[in-house]
Amino acid sequence: MKIKRVKLKILYFTNIFPHYRIPIWKELLNSTKFSIEIFYSKSKFNQIKDAEVKDKRFHENKSNLKHLKNYKFFGHIFWQSKSLIKSIFSDYDVIFLLGDMKIISNWIVPLVVRLRNKKVVYWTHGIYGNESAIKKAIRVIFLNLATDILLYENRAKKILVQHGFDTMKLHVVYNSLDYNNQKIIFKKLMINSKSIKNRIVFIGRLTKVKKIEMLVNAIINLSFQKKNFELVIIGDGPEKPYLERIVNLSICKKNIKFMGSLYDETKIAKVIFNSDLCVSPGNIGLSCIHSLTYGTPVCTHKNFNNQMPEAEAIKSGENGIFFKENDIIDLQETILRWFENHHNKNSRQLIRKIVDEKYNPKYQMKVINNMIDKWQK
Numbered sequence: 001m002k003i004k005r006v007k008l009k010i011l012y013f014t015n016i017f018p019h020y021r022i023p024i025w026k027e028l029l030n031s032t033k034f035s036i037e038i039f040y041s042k043s044k045f046n047q048i049k050d051a052e053v054k055d056k057r058f059h060e061n062k063s064n065l066k067h068l069k070n071y072k073f074f075g076h077i078f079w080q081s082k083s084l085i086k087s088i089f090s091d092y093d094v095i096f097l098l099g100d101m102k103i104i105s106n107w108i109v110p111l112v113v114r115l116r117n118k119k120v121v122y123w124t125h126g127i128y129g130n131e132s133a134i135k136k137a138i139r140v141i142f143l144n145l146a147t148d149i150l151l152y153e154n155r156a157k158k159i160l161v162q163h164g165f166d167t168m169k170l171h172v173v174y175n176s177l178d179y180n181n182q183k184i185i186f187k188k189l190m191i192n193s194k195s196i197k198n199r200i201v202f203i204g205r206l207t208k209v210k211k212i213e214m215l216v217n218a219i220i221n222l223s224f225q226k227k228n229f230e231l232v233i234i235g236d237g238p239e240k241p242y243l244e245r246i247v248n249l250s251i252c253k254k255n256i257k258f259m260g261s262l263y264d265e266t267k268i269a270k271v272i273f274n275s276d277l278c279v280s281p282g283n284i285g286l287s288c289i290h291s292l293t294y295g296t297p298v299c300t301h302k303n304f305n306n307q308m309p310e311a312e313a314i315k316s317g318e319n320g321i322f323f324k325e326n327d328i329i330d331l332q333e334t335i336l337r338w339f340e341n342h343h344n345k346n347s348r349q350l351i352r353k354i355v356d357e358k359y360n361p362k363y364q365m366k367v368i369n370n371m372i373d374k375w376q377k
Helices: 019-029 083-089 105-115 133-143 154-162 179-191 212-224 240-248 265-273 286-293 309-313 328-341 353-357 361-375
Strands: 008-013 034-040 065-067 070-073 077-080 094-098 119-124 148-151 170-172 199-203 230-234 256-260 277-280 298-301 320-323
Touching: 008 083, 019 034, 019 179, 019 361, 077 105, 083 094, 083 105, 094 105, 105 119, 148 154, 148 361, 154 170, 154 309, 170 361, 179 265, 179 286, 179 361, 199 212, 199 265, 199 286, 212 230, 212 240, 212 328, 230 265, 240 256, 265 286, 277 286, 277 328, 286 298, 286 309, 286 353, 298 328, 320 328
Parallel strands: 008 034, 008 094, 034 065, 094 119, 119 148, 148 170, 199 230, 199 277, 230 256, 277 298, 298 320
Antiparallel strands: 070 077
């Protein structure tokens, strides 16, 4: 006689194990509502810092963290090992997949899962809004293979509803960093609060898509107007030599500092906390949440078709401000306007309120648990 499992069983297939996902994976693995096995590749991906299974936080759950291989074809198309075999032969109730249609196996696995009358969940950006008509149509077909979809933002949910998706199958799970640890660091920083006047910070990979040269040139241009700002750049990447040349040829090179890659959260926190504004001229992702976590407001462009989901956390005039995309003059004016009209207007607790409410692992687990409760009614 087959013994019925008490817990829901989930198989989760993803690409890699990013370092920033340690807290949410820990929550998933420690759930009392379900058991989960997470399959990931040990290969590097887009220079994202990866985590180690030997991390002490996974000591009790390391057997539930398993490896797969991403087989690459034509540069950016993938097939993930194990996912199809597991979907056919394993005992499970739900399979979580990345909602990335470039992973060919993620087209086939949902068909198998649904034939077995199981649930398949895509964890995805959904539709960005800047796709061509053909790409958008293909993405809609792909996303319809899932029984439920976990999304990073409300905007993506609205777009999918406009394309005929059932709102009850769409769950906004947001994104998160190491919330608990960062909250402890934040409280310590509040005790020894400092204010470094007119300091701007950028944090992230130094790549073309981030358009950091716009920010560097904006700071240089403002210095000609006797509007002096200190700019601290945290991160490394292919654009660094080019940016350093711009700075070295400028009249305000003493005001622009490159700190390189930092992985010590206490050091990162101190720089962000002691800055007045975090600016990302290109798209902004988790850097937005990182900055808001320490009560530092954020400035980025307002074309949400070319933004990352985390930009939704910015409430203009409250915890940040937007400028016109690719417009350096508007960027300069927006920086000045923030410092003239909003600087030190709102408390750090108000600025980070959205992180406490939504952009943390506990809230993400609440969304996932609510999705499961809906299935079991």
